[in-house]
Amino acid sequence: MLIQNVYNPIMRVLVIEDDEAICSLLVESFESRGESVECAKDSEEAEYYLSTGEYDVMILDWMLPGESGVDFIERLRRCGVKMPVLMLSAKSDVRDRIEGLRRGCDDYLGKPFSLDELEARIEAIYRRVIDNSGRNEIRFGDMVIDLDKKELYKKGEKLELTRKELDLLLLLIKHRNSYISKSRIAESVWRESDFVNSNVVEVTIHNLRKKLGKEYIKSFRGLGYRVDL
Numbered sequence: 001m002l003i004q005n006v007y008n009p010i011m012r013v014l015v016i017e018d019d020e021a022i023c024s025l026l027v028e029s030f031e032s033r034g035e036s037v038e039c040a041k042d043s044e045e046a047e048y049y050l051s052t053g054e055y056d057v058m059i060l061d062w063m064l065p066g067e068s069g070v071d072f073i074e075r076l077r078r079c080g081v082k083m084p085v086l087m088l089s090a091k092s093d094v095r096d097r098i099e100g101l102r103r104g105c106d107d108y109l110g111k112p113f114s115l116d117e118l119e120a121r122i123e124a125i126y127r128r129v130i131d132n133s134g135r136n137e138i139r140f141g142d143m144v145i146d147l148d149k150k151e152l153y154k155k156g157e158k159l160e161l162t163r164k165e166l167d168l169l170l171l172l173i174k175h176r177n178s179y180i181s182k183s184r185i186a187e188s189v190w191r192e193s194d195f196v197n198s199n200v201v202e203v204t205i206h207n208l209r210k211k212l213g214k215e216y217i218k219s220f221r222g223l224g225y226r227v228d229l
Contacts, residue, residue, distance in 0.1 A: 011126055012188070013037040014055040016046045016072070017088065018065055026059065029115055036187070041065070043072040054184060055083060056174075057126050059118075062089035062100065070103045077104040084125040088113065138173060140227070143212070145170070159211050164189060168204055172217065172227040179223040 013030050015037060017023050023039040030037040038053070040046040042064050049055070062069040073085055087105040089096065097108045106125050109118055138145040144153045150166060152159045161169070167189045172180060182201045190200065205225060209217055219225045 011035045011057065011122075012053070012055045013057055013059065013122070014046065014049055015039040015059045016041075016043065016064065016069065017059070017061040018042060019061070022061075022088075025115065026118075029119065033119075043067040043069075046072070050081075054175075057122055058083055058085045059122070060085050060087050060105070062087060062091060062096075070100055070105075073104040084128065086118070086121055086125065088118075138170075140173060140176075145173075154212070161208075161211065162204075164204055165208050165211075168201075169208060169212075169227075172225060176227050179220060179226045181224040185225070 011030075013026075013035055015023055015026050017026070017039065018041045023041075027037050027039055038049050038055075040049055043066060046058075058073075060069045060073060064072070067075075069087060069089070073087070076083075084106045085104065086107045086109060087100040088109055088111060089100065090111040091097075092110045097110075100108045107121050109121060137147060142155050145151070145166070146153070150163075152161050152166070152169075168185060171185060171188050185201050189204075205217060205219070217225055217227055
């Protein structure tokens with residue numbers, strides 16, 4: 001299954017790596033693709049980022065100063081954190097890869113690594129966050145989003161959505177049953193250069209409700225918006 005990146009909300013990546021050269025490489029790579037990325041040097045700094053923001057995927061080094069990467073992800077999993085994690089490690093033994101996967105990682109890549117392969121692996125685990133149905137579509141209620149055609153159908157009838165309306169809807173579906181703040185929506189769906197009107201999120205939500213029906217997108221003052229599925 002392939003979800004076209006132009007129709008995905010901006011991916012937020014948290015890198016936990018104490019090697020500054022690797023951090024700089026990953027930050028430059030993801031930002032050049034239009035993604036949002038933060039880099040922490042250890043688990044303590046990573047916890048700060050996790051407590052102050054939301055991330056879609058994590059790239060985690062095994063050998064960190066202080067708490068190791070595998071201990072950190074194991075602790076996060078016990079706390080209920082389900083964010084997909086790619087483990088980076090110079091440990092190349094099969095037993096090490098198995099340990100990393102069993103202790104909570106979703107994928108494992110040895111160092112040194114190919115940047116192209118890392119990006120492909122991150123794209124793969126991110127696609128599973130948006131839709132794990134195995135098909136290139138998302139179904140909710142009486143609607144279907146065809147991700148190949150970038151089209152939305154309600155009861156079999158095609159509804160016309162703008163690119164931003166579709167991006168916003170995909171973001172709400174990905175975080176279904178949870179409120180997403182207006183600021184988070186703005187950061188994820190609109191890039192800073194074209195987010196010029198503070199009311200643009202409200203206007204886009206209003207237009208979506210007119211097209212989908214008011215019952216699909218809930219709102220609560222101070223919390224934001226959500227889709228219940």
